[in-house]
Amino acid sequence: MAEFLSLHDAVARYVQDGATVAMEGFTHLIPFAAGHEVIRQKKRDLTLIRMTPDIIYDQMIGAGCAKKVIFSWGGNPGVGSLHRLRDAVEKGWPHKVEILEHSHAAMACAFEAGAAGLPLAVFRGYIGSELPSVNDQIKFIECPFTGERLAAVPSVRPDVSIIHAQRADRQGNVLVEGIVGVQKEAVLASKHSIVTVEEIVDDLGATPNACVIPSWAISAIAVAEKGALPSYTHGYYGRSNLFYKEWDAIARDRDTFTQWLDDNVFNAADNVGGQA
Amino acid sequence: MSLEYTSSEMMSVTAARALENGMTCFVGIGLPSEAANLARLTHAPDVVLIYESGTLQTKPDILPLSIGDGELCESALTTVAVPEMFRYWLQGGKVDVGFLGTAQIDRFANLNTTLIGDYKAPKVRLPGGGGAPEIATNAGEVFITLKHSKRAFVKDVDFVTTLGFGRDGKGRDNVPNIGKGPTRVITDLCVMKPDLDSKELVVVSLHPGVSREDVTEATGWEIRFAEQLESTPEPSENELTILRELKVRTERAHADA
Numbered sequence: 001m002a003e004f005l006s007l008h009d010a011v012a013r014y015v016q017d018g019a020t021v022a023m024e025g026f027t028h029l030i031p032f033a034a035g036h037e038v039i040r041q042k043k044r045d046l047t048l049i050r051m052t053p054d055i056i057y058d059q060m061i062g063a064g065c066a067k068k069v070i071f072s073w074g075g076n077p078g079v080g081s082l083h084r085l086r087d088a089v090e091k092g093w094p095h096k097v098e099i100l101e102h103s104h105a106a107m108a109c110a111f112e113a114g115a116a117g118l119p120l121a122v123f124r125g126y127i128g129s130e131l132p133s134v135n136d137q138i139k140f141i142e143c144p145f146t147g148e149r150l151a152a153v154p155s156v157r158p159d160v161s162i163i164h165a166q167r168a169d170r171q172g173n174v175l176v177e178g179i180v181g182v183q184k185e186a187v188l189a190s191k192h193s194i195v196t197v198e199e200i201v202d203d204l205g206a207t208p209n210a211c212v213i214p215s216w217a218i219s220a221i222a223v224a225e226k227g228a229l230p231s232y233t234h235g236y237y238g239r240s241n242l243f244y245k246e247w248d249a250i251a252r253d254r255d256t257f258t259q260w261l262d263d264n265v266f267n268a269a270d271n272v273g274g275q276a
Numbered sequence: 277m278s279l280e281y282t283s284s285e286m287m288s289v290t291a292a293r294a295l296e297n298g299m300t301c302f303v304g305i306g307l308p309s310e311a312a313n314l315a316r317l318t319h320a321p322d323v324v325l326i327y328e329s330g331t332l333q334t335k336p337d338i339l340p341l342s343i344g345d346g347e348l349c350e351s352a353l354t355t356v357a358v359p360e361m362f363r364y365w366l367q368g369g370k371v372d373v374g375f376l377g378t379a380q381i382d383r384f385a386n387l388n389t390t391l392i393g394d395y396k397a398p399k400v401r402l403p404g405g406g407g408a409p410e411i412a413t414n415a416g417e418v419f420i421t422l423k424h425s426k427r428a429f430v431k432d433v434d435f436v437t438t439l440g441f442g443r444d445g446k447g448r449d450n451v452p453n454i455g456k457g458p459t460r461v462i463t464d465l466c467v468m469k470p471d472l473d474s475k476e477l478v479v480v481s482l483h484p485g486v487s488r489e490d491v492t493e494a495t496g497w498e499i500r501f502a503e504q505l506e507s508t509p510e511p512s513e514n515e516l517t518i519l520r521e522l523k524v525r526t527e528r529a530h531a532d533a
Contacts, residue, residue: 026329026358027344051358052406075403077342078305086401101390104328105362105410112359124367127454128386128439128447129409134395148452179329179344181358211357232346241341241530 002172002218010220022049022158026181031164033227058084068098083251111182113155114189125151161190172215178234196224283464289511291421291462300324308375328407339526374415385440385458388433408438424463431497441475481506
């Protein structure tokens with residue numbers, strides 16, 4: 001059964017220095033409040049996995065939490081670069097960060113394989129791409145039945161996965177609605193999982209085929225109202241496209257970024273996703 | 277009657293016209309998304325648009341800023357998980373055309389969205405592959421749209437993120453279960469198609485007012501022109517009106533949130 005904890009206690013218990021952490025949410029339901037809690041607790045040497053690092057990992061990388069980033073598309077969607085990611089990779093600020101990059105198909109399959117308890121994912125991919133020449137985790141295998149050459153990548157098995165969702169019921173069952181990304185896969189693939197939710201309700205109101213993650217498959221649940229801002233929670237609040245645009249200027253400069261972090265994360269008692 | 281329009285509008289309208297009604301299209305964000313939705317709002321109301329966020333058969337009223345904007349989900353027939361999107365719908369062969377943008381493209385239509393310079397010491401780090409590497413090989417064919425410039429159109433890309441026809445033009449030869457690859461490249465100056473044998477891109481159509489010299493100057497290799505070089509038809513008033521309204525709606529929506 002999932003335990004109801006404060007966000008502080010959930011992160012303190014399950015996110016250890018040096019851990020492999022997946023904080024998922026494909027543009028939607030990005031667990032920003034949890035990311036800020038990780039920054040506040042000054043977690044270090046994390047291997048951060050996310051298909052799209054997005055602003056959340058840009059902030060965590062700039063704050064010095066990351067040792068390595070595994071991703072498949074590292075931009076600010078519709079805006080441009082992730083400047084903190086680039087500064088870390090290109091200039092080593094605040095320290096050098098190692099990267100391992102995949103394609104979306106590879107990572108989606110790797111999360112699914114992790115959830116399925118398999119050591120690897122097999123798919124028809126990376127044909128003609130030079131990514132296998134810079135990522136030694138991409139291999140090719142021969143189908144034993146047809147002889148077709150197929151791509152293989154190791155499954156994703158994080159120490160802890162963190163996702164945000166609309167709501168949990170009082171037993172700790174969680175409903176995820178809208179663009180569901182790889183969130184369920186991330187939770188099921190991980191050793192431990194934290195789910196932040198907008199609210200706790202008596203009845204999830206889930207239809208028979210809704211994406212529901214049972215309480216007994218989750219380690220901890222923490223309430224984090226507006227916990228996905230500046231990304232969004234379908235049915236609760238919209239994406240702050242404006243903030244995503246503003247982030248470009250904030251993150252471009254180390255001092256501006258550091259100031260933003262102080263004002264909105266370290267000195268924000270009741271932070272809800274970093275909206276200034 | 278001659279209409280006033282920009283080269284960007286010419287590009288979007290031409291890219292939109294490449295899509296036929298009823299096609300199933302896996303849409304990249306940015307210019308491809310603009311073109312695909314313009315097609316849906318004009319000559320191809322039954323074009324099926326799919327975005328990698330899992331939104332199937334979506335009909336957004338405004339253009340999404342990100343690939344996972346709520347608008348895409350709310351206006352979709354259904355939304356599936358991302359692994360299902362890539363495995364069943366794309367890899368399963370349900371997509372007719374992948375519509376992609378890129379930072380860099382070479383003469384064999386290979387795409388680079390990874391970096392400029394050397395991998396270990398990049399001059400400019402770009403976002404990376406995203407969905408493109410598998411869209412380009414698993415979709416039936418690929419349309420590419422981007423602005424024409426010498427920086428973007430290079431003889432050999434710094435890094436092949438996504439296969440066009442490979443460094444030698446033979447990258448798809450004898451590969452089973454692979455799509456046709458890029459069948460057209462639409463820019464603000466012209467339309468290019470791969471040569472049937474060599475797979476090198478050839479200009480097949482010049483946009484109105486654009487000269488061969490304009491294209492040659494904006495291309496980083498000795499670009500060839502088709503013997504039967506055509507002139508791209510101008511945008512219609514209706515297409516321009518619908519494109520402009522779409523962009524105004526989009527800007528207003530993004531400025532408010």
